[in-house]
Amino acid sequence: xxxxxxxxxxxxxxxxxxxxxTDIGMNMTTAITCFFKKCLDGDEIPFKLG
Numbered sequence: 001x002x003x004x005x006x007x008x009x010x011x012x013x014x015x016x017x018x019x020x021x022t023d024i025g026m027n028m029t030t031a032i033t034c035f036f037k038k039c040l041d042g043d044e045i046p047f048k049l050g
Contacts, residue, residue, distance in 0.1 A: 005032070 021031045038046040 017031070018028055021028060026034075035046070
């Protein structure tokens, strides 16, 4: 089962991210899913903040 996630994000950031993920053969949904799974697997944000 899947659900829809609606977020607000800067238009330029979204476009640049979509281009990056397309270049590496991934769509935005897959990229966000990977990020969520990485957070949950490690019980933390998978990079340094700040």
